[in-house]
Amino acid sequence: MNEKDKYGLFIAEYGKALPALRAFLRQLLPSWFDVDEVLQETSIILWKKFDQFEPGSSFSAWASMVARFEVLKYRRGKSRDRHVFSDETLELLAEECLDMEEKLAEQRQVLKTCFAKLEQKQQTLLTQSYSRDLSIKELAENEGKSPGSLYKVLDRLRVKLMKCVKDNGALAHG
Amino acid sequence: MDKLDKLIAAYCDGHISDEDSQKLEEILTESPEARQKLIEYINIDAGLKEIADAENDIIAFPKEKVKKKANLWIYAAAALFIINLSLVFQADKTQIEAAKAEPPVEIPKEVLPDFKRDAVAKITREVNAVFANHQSSSLSPGELKLESGLLQIEFFSGATMVLEGPATIDVKSSMEVAALSGKIHVKVPETAQGFIVDTGKMQVHDLGTEFAIDMNKPSPEVHVLDGEVEIHHDKQKLKTLLKSDSIAWNNQSESLNDITSREDFISYRQIGQLDRYNHQNRQQEWLVYLDSLKERNDLLLLYDFQQTDDWQRTLQNGATHGKMEGAIIGAQWSEGRWRGKTALDFKSINDRIRLHIPGEYDSMTMACWVRIDSFDRWLSSLLLNDGFAPGSLHWQLSDVGEMILGAKHSQSTPKGFYHSAYNIFTPQVIELDTMGDWIHLAMVYDQNSKTIRQYLNGTLIDTGEIVKTQTIILGNSEIGNWQHHRKDSKDIRSFNGRMDEFLIFSSALSSEDIKIMYEKGKP
Structure with a gap:
C-alpha cells in the first residue's frame, strides 16, 4: 500500500470511527476541549501504528482502546509534574491491542455473562460508578464508605470479573 | 491481588503514585505478560462502561x-x-x-442532533435579559453572567430561581449554586429539598421553602420568605431560620447579624406577570413591524397563520403582491408563539400546505417561525417545490439538525446529481435542547454576491457558494412536505412540528434585515 492509499484508507476509517469516538471520550472527560486534546494525541498514535492495522478488523474498537490509554495519560498529565507513561510505552500497548483485538472482543462478550452472574447489589454499584451521574466520592458517601475503600471494592469486582472472563473464555475454546 | 494487579488497578482508577507509575512502566517495558494483563484489564473497564451505558440508556455509540x-x-x-x-x-x-x-x-x-449531555437546568423566562456572552436555554454546570434584565431558571431538581441582573452565579449541579453577585429569589419544592446556595461564607441549605439572597450588599443578606432554611459555615450548621427571619454575614466579625426583613425581591410570580406584560408589548411591536413589511414591494408571500374562523382551511397571502392562497391539508390549528395567536401543527406524514408560486426570480429570501417537535426521517421539508426541475429550490432540515438548501440549475444528466444540482448544508445547528422552543429560520439566495446564506434566530450560521446561477422557478410547492414525481418513491419528507409565519421575498435580504426580523418577531 503506498502512502496515499494508506492515508485515504486511514481517513475513511478514522472518519467512520470519529463520531462514536468523540461520544465515547465525552463520557470520560469533563469537556469538549479535553475531548479534542485527547483525540489529537490518539490520532497520532493510530496513524503511526496504522501499518499494522488489518483491513476488515474493527478500527473503532482499536481506536477506543488507544483513546482509553490516552485518557489515563491526559488525566495524570493535568496535574503538573506527574509521571506519565512515555509515548513508546503507549505505542507498544496500542500495537499489542491490535494483535489481541479478536480476543478482546470475545472477552467483552463473555463479560456480559459474567456481569449478569454478579449479585444485584454489585451490578448496581458497578453501573453507578461507570455512569457519569455520580462521582466516586458521592457514590462512596451514599454507600457509607470512604472513596479509598470503594475503589478497593471496585478493584476486587473487576479482578473477579477478569477471572470469570478468563475461565469462561478458556471453556469456549475447549 | 498480587503487586502487579494492584499497580494496574491504581493506574486505571487514576490514583497511582508517581513512584508506582514509574515502577509499573518499568514492568510493562520488560514484560509482555504484564502488558497483556493491563490491556485485558482496560478491556474489562471498557466493557463495563459499555454495560453501564446500556443500562443507563445513554447513547454513547450513535448508529x-x-x-x-x-x-x-x-x-x-x-x-x-x-x-x-x-x-x-x-x-x-x-x-x-x-x-x-x-x-x-x-x-x-x-445520526443524532447534538445536545447538552450535562445540562442541569433550563432558562424558562427572560425579561429584557442581556448576557455577557452567548447563552443557550439549557444550562450546564459553569458560570452564568447576566448583565441586566431578569431571568427565571428551572433546575432539573425542581428548584426555581429568579435572578435580577446584574448578577453572576456559578451553577454547580441541579442541587447547588454559588451566588457571586446580584439579587436572587429561590423557590424550592419538596422534590428539591436540600438545595444549596453558596454565598462563599454562608451555605444556605434549603428545607423546602422560599428565600431570597442579596449579594449586592457589602454584607450578603439572606431573607426567608416562607418555610425554613439552615445557614452553614465551614461545614458547621450555624443557625436555622424561619419565615420572616433575615440575617446578614458580617465580614469583619465573621458572624451572623439579625437584620430587618425585606421583600423587594422579584419572585417567579412577579417575573411571570412582567413576562406577560412584556410579551404583550413585543406582540404589539411585531404587529407594527409586520404592517411595515406588507408595504415592501419585494414581499411575495406572507402567511401569518392567524385563524380567523372555526372552519378555516386556507391561508390568505398578507402581501399586497398577489393571490397565492395556501390550501391546508391535514395540519391542525393549535397555539402559536404569541399568547392568543394560532399556528398550524403538522403531524401526520400527509400534512402540508399546498400553494402555487408564480414567476421567475434571480434572488429570493425565505423565513419562517417553527417549533420543531422531532425529526422523523432523514429530511423534513420547510418549503419544497414539486419534483426537482431546473430552477427549483428545496429548503429543508436533516435529522441531525442541519439546514439544507438544494438548488437545481440545469437539466438532469446521466453523469449524476452533482452535475445539475447541489446542496448547501449548514453545520448541525438545531440541537435536541431547542426542540419544543420556537425558532426562527431564514434562507437567502443572493444572485449578486453568488452566495446562499442561512440563519438561525437572526444569526448567520453558514454561507455557501452558488455553484451555478439559475433563474428561480418554483410553481406548485408545498410547505411542510414534498410532492415528488417518482411513482415508486418511498421518500417521505413531512415536517413534524408547528409553523407560525412564513415569508418569501423576491430579493436577497441583508443579514441586518434578518436580524431585525428575528428581534421583532421573537416571542
Missing part, C-alpha cells in the same frame, strides 16, 4: 449512516492529520495535499 455528500468535518479531520503529521514526521506535504483533494465519497456521520 452510523452513510450519506453521499461532502461534509465539513471530514476536512476538519484531514486538517487535524496534517497538523499531527507535520508534528510527527515532517511529512511530505504534496502527498497529503493530494490525499486531501480526493476525500472518500461516502461519508458516515452522526
Whole structure:
C-alpha cells in the first residue's frame, strides 16, 4: 500500500470511527476541549501504528482502546509534574491491542455473562460508578464508605470479573 | 491481588503514585505478560462502561449512516492529520495535499442532533435579559453572567430561581449554586429539598421553602420568605431560620447579624406577570413591524397563520403582491408563539400546505417561525417545490439538525446529481435542547454576491457558494412536505412540528434585515 492509499484508507476509517469516538471520550472527560486534546494525541498514535492495522478488523474498537490509554495519560498529565507513561510505552500497548483485538472482543462478550452472574447489589454499584451521574466520592458517601475503600471494592469486582472472563473464555475454546 | 494487579488497578482508577507509575512502566517495558494483563484489564473497564451505558440508556455509540455528500468535518479531520503529521514526521506535504483533494465519497456521520449531555437546568423566562456572552436555554454546570434584565431558571431538581441582573452565579449541579453577585429569589419544592446556595461564607441549605439572597450588599443578606432554611459555615450548621427571619454575614466579625426583613425581591410570580406584560408589548411591536413589511414591494408571500374562523382551511397571502392562497391539508390549528395567536401543527406524514408560486426570480429570501417537535426521517421539508426541475429550490432540515438548501440549475444528466444540482448544508445547528422552543429560520439566495446564506434566530450560521446561477422557478410547492414525481418513491419528507409565519421575498435580504426580523418577531 503506498502512502496515499494508506492515508485515504486511514481517513475513511478514522472518519467512520470519529463520531462514536468523540461520544465515547465525552463520557470520560469533563469537556469538549479535553475531548479534542485527547483525540489529537490518539490520532497520532493510530496513524503511526496504522501499518499494522488489518483491513476488515474493527478500527473503532482499536481506536477506543488507544483513546482509553490516552485518557489515563491526559488525566495524570493535568496535574503538573506527574509521571506519565512515555509515548513508546503507549505505542507498544496500542500495537499489542491490535494483535489481541479478536480476543478482546470475545472477552467483552463473555463479560456480559459474567456481569449478569454478579449479585444485584454489585451490578448496581458497578453501573453507578461507570455512569457519569455520580462521582466516586458521592457514590462512596451514599454507600457509607470512604472513596479509598470503594475503589478497593471496585478493584476486587473487576479482578473477579477478569477471572470469570478468563475461565469462561478458556471453556469456549475447549 | 498480587503487586502487579494492584499497580494496574491504581493506574486505571487514576490514583497511582508517581513512584508506582514509574515502577509499573518499568514492568510493562520488560514484560509482555504484564502488558497483556493491563490491556485485558482496560478491556474489562471498557466493557463495563459499555454495560453501564446500556443500562443507563445513554447513547454513547450513535448508529452510523452513510450519506453521499461532502461534509465539513471530514476536512476538519484531514486538517487535524496534517497538523499531527507535520508534528510527527515532517511529512511530505504534496502527498497529503493530494490525499486531501480526493476525500472518500461516502461519508458516515452522526445520526443524532447534538445536545447538552450535562445540562442541569433550563432558562424558562427572560425579561429584557442581556448576557455577557452567548447563552443557550439549557444550562450546564459553569458560570452564568447576566448583565441586566431578569431571568427565571428551572433546575432539573425542581428548584426555581429568579435572578435580577446584574448578577453572576456559578451553577454547580441541579442541587447547588454559588451566588457571586446580584439579587436572587429561590423557590424550592419538596422534590428539591436540600438545595444549596453558596454565598462563599454562608451555605444556605434549603428545607423546602422560599428565600431570597442579596449579594449586592457589602454584607450578603439572606431573607426567608416562607418555610425554613439552615445557614452553614465551614461545614458547621450555624443557625436555622424561619419565615420572616433575615440575617446578614458580617465580614469583619465573621458572624451572623439579625437584620430587618425585606421583600423587594422579584419572585417567579412577579417575573411571570412582567413576562406577560412584556410579551404583550413585543406582540404589539411585531404587529407594527409586520404592517411595515406588507408595504415592501419585494414581499411575495406572507402567511401569518392567524385563524380567523372555526372552519378555516386556507391561508390568505398578507402581501399586497398577489393571490397565492395556501390550501391546508391535514395540519391542525393549535397555539402559536404569541399568547392568543394560532399556528398550524403538522403531524401526520400527509400534512402540508399546498400553494402555487408564480414567476421567475434571480434572488429570493425565505423565513419562517417553527417549533420543531422531532425529526422523523432523514429530511423534513420547510418549503419544497414539486419534483426537482431546473430552477427549483428545496429548503429543508436533516435529522441531525442541519439546514439544507438544494438548488437545481440545469437539466438532469446521466453523469449524476452533482452535475445539475447541489446542496448547501449548514453545520448541525438545531440541537435536541431547542426542540419544543420556537425558532426562527431564514434562507437567502443572493444572485449578486453568488452566495446562499442561512440563519438561525437572526444569526448567520453558514454561507455557501452558488455553484451555478439559475433563474428561480418554483410553481406548485408545498410547505411542510414534498410532492415528488417518482411513482415508486418511498421518500417521505413531512415536517413534524408547528409553523407560525412564513415569508418569501423576491430579493436577497441583508443579514441586518434578518436580524431585525428575528428581534421583532421573537416571542
